[in-house]
Amino acid sequence: MQQSDFLKMVTPFQDKLYRMAKRLLVSREEAEDATQEVLLKLWSKKKTIGSYRNIEAFAMTMTKNFCLDRLKSKQAGNLKLVHSNYQEGGTSLQKQVEAVDSVDWVRKIMEELPEQQKMVLQLRDIEEYDYDEIAEMLEMKPTAVRVALSRARKAVREKLMEKHNYGIG
Amino acid sequence: MxxxxxxxxxxxxxxxxxxxxxxxxxxxxxxxxxxxxxxxxxxxxxxxxxxGKTEQFTKELPLKETSKGLFRRLYPWLSVAAVTVLMIGVYFGKKRYDQQQLEKEKAQYAYQETKKALSLLADNFSRGTEKVAYLNEFVEAKEKIYNKN
Incomplete structure (x- = not known):
């Protein structure tokens, strides 16, 4: 497989891998490093890549595993995740700031979810994969995916309701 | 609705x-x-x-076409080369050994022949001494005659 073929194959989903990595690792730099690492690993397997039925799902599984390992080793090393790239809604218009803020809540709410729920929500509500694909990517049963997804959505709703009722923003 | x-x-x-x-x-x-x-x-x-879908991966991918070094690419052929060298060595070694063996046999043969020739010579010499013994007899007889006189 040539470089150009590989890039052509990877381009449709590399952003998805990156967004998944960022969902888990939060920091942009770390997510970029993780995505790069995964794609390079995929490149090193280019000879056997034809035998995988669904390369996109395979790459997503690799990303998931890589990021979870990363998180685990960080926890073990007692290191704090570095994330300095919170988006700033730096506009003077009050309304826009509010809109950005309320949307940004959701990101913050998602950050507090357990990893599995984060991933399910990311793959379904943002990337719009179907349940079978998500099940393959996360190495879960489709029913387990649905359960986790329902829980994740409800958790987000609950947090949003709290904020809404307190009238923040 | x-x-x-x-x-x-x-x-x-x-x-x-x-x-x-x-x-x-x-x-x-x-x-x-x-x-x-x-x-x-x-x-x-x-x-x-x-x-959520707007963020993109922008980092460059340093893909290397030849990720393996020269040595690692040639490594599998190393065993082939080694076996070839070994076979050639055995072949010529055997040839040389045979040659040496032949030479040894030839030397042995020459040695035996020489030994035979020398023993023949020795036999003839001893026969010569017998004849000289007769001469001694003659000398003794001559002495006796001289002494009587």
């Missing part, structure tokens, strides 16, 4: 029973200007999901 439909979809949504298409309908609904007041809570959620 559209609102009824949205409410129904929302219910299904939180039970994770909506299809991708139905979820698209929900996102479309919450992206419009007017949203029913009691559903306003959900707007940020679907708003966030709708914009």
């Amino acid at each position: 559209e609102l009824d439909n949205i409410e129904r979809l929302l219910e299904k949504y939180f039970e994770a029973k909506t299809t991708v298409a139905e979820e698209k309908v929900l996102r479309a609904y919450f992206s419009q200007e007017k949203v029913a007041a009691h559903l306003e809570v959900y707007r940020p959620m679907f708003g966030y999901f709708s914009q």
